[in-house]
Structures are given as structure tokens and as C-alpha cells.
Amino acid sequence: MEFTNTIWSLLPPLIAIILALITKEVYSSLFVGILTGGLLFAGFNVSVAMKHIFVDGMIGQLSDSWNVGILVFLVILGSMVMLMNRAGGSAAFGKWAVKHVKTKRGAQFATIILGVLIFIDDYFNCLTVGSVMRPVTDKHGISREKLAYLIDATAAPICIISPISSWAAAVTGFVDGANGLSLFVRAIPYNFYALLTLVMMIAITSMKFDYGSMSLAELNHMVENRKNKKKDAASLTGAEDQPHPPISQNGRVIHLVLPIVSLIVCCVIGMIYTGGFFSGVDFVTAFSNSDASVGLVYGSAVALVITIIFFVATRVLSFNDCMNAIPEGFKSMVPAILVLTFAWTLKSMTDSLGASTYVGGVVENVAGNAAFMSLLPALVFLVGIFLAFATGTSWGTFGILIPIVVNLFGGDLNNELMIISISACMAGAVCGDHCSPISDTTIMASAGAGCEHIRHVTTQLPYVITVAIVSLVSYVIAGFVKNWFISLFVSIVLMILTLVVIKKISQKKTSN
Numbered sequence: 001m002e003f004t005n006t007i008w009s010l011l012p013p014l015i016a017i018i019l020a021l022i023t024k025e026v027y028s029s030l031f032v033g034i035l036t037g038g039l040l041f042a043g044f045n046v047s048v049a050m051k052h053i054f055v056d057g058m059i060g061q062l063s064d065s066w067n068v069g070i071l072v073f074l075v076i077l078g079s080m081v082m083l084m085n086r087a088g089g090s091a092a093f094g095k096w097a098v099k100h101v102k103t104k105r106g107a108q109f110a111t112i113i114l115g116v117l118i119f120i121d122d123y124f125n126c127l128t129v130g131s132v133m134r135p136v137t138d139k140h141g142i143s144r145e146k147l148a149y150l151i152d153a154t155a156a157p158i159c160i161i162s163p164i165s166s167w168a169a170a171v172t173g174f175v176d177g178a179n180g181l182s183l184f185v186r187a188i189p190y191n192f193y194a195l196l197t198l199v200m201m202i203a204i205t206s207m208k209f210d211y212g213s214m215s216l217a218e219l220n221h222m223v224e225n226r227k228n229k230k231k232d233a234a235s236l237t238g239a240e241d242q243p244h245p246p247i248s249q250n251g252r253v254i255h256l257v258l259p260i261v262s263l264i265v266c267c268v269i270g271m272i273y274t275g276g277f278f279s280g281v282d283f284v285t286a287f288s289n290s291d292a293s294v295g296l297v298y299g300s301a302v303a304l305v306i307t308i309i310f311f312v313a314t315r316v317l318s319f320n321d322c323m324n325a326i327p328e329g330f331k332s333m334v335p336a337i338l339v340l341t342f343a344w345t346l347k348s349m350t351d352s353l354g355a356s357t358y359v360g361g362v363v364e365n366v367a368g369n370a371a372f373m374s375l376l377p378a379l380v381f382l383v384g385i386f387l388a389f390a391t392g393t394s395w396g397t398f399g400i401l402i403p404i405v406v407n408l409f410g411g412d413l414n415n416e417l418m419i420i421s422i423s424a425c426m427a428g429a430v431c432g433d434h435c436s437p438i439s440d441t442t443i444m445a446s447a448g449a450g451c452e453h454i455r456h457v458t459t460q461l462p463y464v465i466t467v468a469i470v471s472l473v474s475y476v477i478a479g480f481v482k483n484w485f486i487s488l489f490v491s492i493v494l495m496i497l498t499l500v501v502i503k504k505i506s507q508k509k510t511s512n
Helices: 008-021 025-039 046-062 065-086 091-099 104-117 122-139 143-155 166-173 180-190 190-207 213-226 254-274 283-288 292-313 318-334 334-352 357-368 372-389 394-410 416-435 441-448 453-481 484-511
Strands: none
Touching: 008 122, 008 334, 008 357, 008 372, 008 453, 025 046, 025 254, 025 334, 046 065, 046 334, 065 091, 065 122, 065 254, 065 292, 065 318, 065 334, 091 122, 091 254, 104 122, 104 143, 104 190, 122 143, 122 254, 122 441, 143 190, 143 357, 143 441, 143 453, 180 416, 180 484, 190 416, 190 453, 190 484, 213 453, 254 283, 254 292, 292 318, 334 441, 357 372, 372 394, 372 416, 372 453, 394 416, 394 484, 416 441, 416 453, 441 453, 453 484
């Protein structure tokens, strides 16, 4: 136990992340991190380490009701996407979109708008936007890496600034003795990372440029398209490589739209049901108290039944065809499920080593110095990034840092610096989660876009770092100014100016 509650507790996730970025192979990298965590916890006693890894870790995570609910939701959603593909709904939507979305920029804006509209839950956002927009972005020559970035950037960043979302419910649950929802709403204008991510997506789409490894991915995709080597997308996570029955020729756009709409409506109803809405609780409170994992399972299960009935009734698929598509949908989600299982197990290793206790102690010691109080939001933002990046979880970071921040200010709701610091915690957590290869949201974005996971991580990393740097400067300014309008205005101006400079530098490099 000599390694618990020390800096050594951060070693397992760091090893997994570094190996994943170096080897471009995520499964073995995660397992090496898990093995390191187990050995540290057991004091290098192999038998104890194996028990801790597989019994306490992997089996423990797979028996957790929340995690099981997410896996069931993934399987059902994979089955629905397979059904929509087999019924010809995705193909029909692709043909419709080609007629109405005329340009590459229009396809990117359509992806962003759809991502913004689906603000309920990040998992739901990633997989739904991916399944709907992938045929459109493929037709307009947008790389899977760029699609994965647009999906990822409109998942957690949107959920963290939406009062009606599973993320808002999680954040409010970490604030004891105060109106958590009120704090959440007041913190929205200071959530620079989420807001500037939206600004960045709109700006680079409008300015028609990419940079870093994303620019290379787009160029390679263009070359592949010209050589006609790019395969058509047909499934959620790469199942287009697998043989399957032909797509129905009777499919129409309604065979994609109705299942998606029913999924959204049913998932919202499922979430507020778990929060007690139908027992007399008001809508906002029901959302705050909802169990997103269970609610998404309820909603997706009902939507799946509706979809099957609709497809059979309209004769685009027979009942047997529908039943055959369900296990195929399950197969399409296996890569994402495997990575999620390893990521959750790695998180349990990190938790058992007391990483949260160690980081929390460091933050309290540093923040206790009055000289740093105006710089506290920037400090919290950096710690949030590091903790979420190392553990792959935003919600875990909320649970560690938000109570510390509230205690530092004595729960004073009128202290603007506390609001800024809470927002910095949320922004840092989303930023770290956004670029971590072991983050479940990042994994879901890769799955939704049908993009190789490590390629998604490496191509979006320069974009995340750019927004993070501007956000850090913004939190320094906000800590002294303590005015959301001035701070937000300055941050947006800085973001746009930064992108203009990057574009000019990129153009110079290209011309040379």
C-alpha cells in the first residue's frame, strides 16, 4: 500500500496514454496500464494483483449497474443503426442530403447543428450524430477524423453548458448544501472551453482550413477519394467490412428520421421517468435527479420496438430480417465495448491507488495560499485537465474538484470567484476528457464516426490544445475582472485572432 495516495497513483493511466499515442494500438496499451496499476496496488505480489485486476477491477466494473446500462444502450443503439442501414433509411437520407447539402462546408455545419440540438447526453450525441451524418460527410469528402472531431466537440462541450442534460444532473449532485442547478446556470458564461470549442468549430468551417495532423488526414482522404479507394460507409464502427444481406431498395428518408426522433423522445421520457417526473416531480428537478444510464436503456429499448414495428408495417424489412440485424448491430459495437471495458478497469485501478485523494490534497494545499486566489480558476482549470486526461473521466473530476472549490469559499453563492472556479473545474474536466485516449466519450466519438480511435485522438489534439491555451488565458483574466461579459467577449476575440494567425502560418507553410 506504499504507492497509494501518492504521485505513483497517476502512473498507470499515464503509461496507458503514452503507449497508446506511441504504438497507435489502444487495447494492449490499456492492458499494460491496468497491469501496472494492479501490481502497484498489490506491492508487486502477482497473485494479489491478478485478483485485484480481474475480480475487483474488470468484473467489478462490468457488474456495476451504471456501466451495464451504458453497454446495453450501446448494443441497442448499434442494433437500431444496423436496422436503419438494412432498411435503406441511411442510404435514402444520404441521397436526400446530397441534393440539399451542396457543399463540404454545409455538411460540416449540418453536423455541428445536429450535435448542438442533441444536448441530452454525450453518449447519445456521439452515436446518433455519427450514424445520421456519416453518409453525408462521406459524400462531401470529409475525412472520418474530421467527422469524429465535430462529433466529439459537440458532445461533452454541449452537454456541459445545457441545464437539461445528464451532465447538469451529475454536476448538481456534487454540490452539497446549495442549489446545484443555480450554480450550474451561473457558471455557463464562464465555461470558456466549451463555448470556445463551439466558436472554433464555426470559425474553421467558415474559414475553410485545417491545421496540424487534421490537415494531413483531410489531404490523405482527398487523395484516397480521387483514387476511388475509399469504401462506402455502411455501419457504425467499421462493420462495413463484414458481409451482410443487401440493403432494401424501398427505404425512404422517413425510415431514418422516425427511428431517430422516436429515440430522442423516448430517451428524454426515460430519463425524466427515472427522475420521478410521473410521480409529481417538476421537469427540471426530474432531469436533475434522473439516472441517465437507466433512462437511456428504457428509451432506446422502446425506440427499438417502435422501429421494428414501423419497418415491418411498411414492408421495408421482414420480421426475420429485423431479428437478424440485431446481433449484427451487437457485433458492430464490440470494439467500442472492449475499449470501454478496459478504460473502466483502468479507472478502477487508479481509484484504488487513491489518485483522487492525492490530487485533491495538492489542490487544497496550493489554493490555501491567499496570493493565488485570483489565479485559482486558472489553476483549477489546469488540474481539471490533467486529472480528466489521466483518468479518462469528466464526472470523476467533477466529484473530486467541485466539493473542494465549494469548501474553499465556504459555499458562498454570492462569491463570483467561486462561480468562476466551479466553471473552470467543469471546463478543465471536459478539456482533459476531450483529448484523453482512455475517455469513454472520445471512444464513443470514434465509434460514431467509424474512425480508428487513436487517429481520432491524435488529429483532434492540436485543436484541443489551441482552445485550452486560450481558455487558460481567459480564466486568468476572469479571475481578476470577475465579470462574465467582459471575460467572455475577450476570450472569443482571442480565439478568433488565434485562428486567423494559425491560418496565415499554415498558408505560408503550404506555399513554401
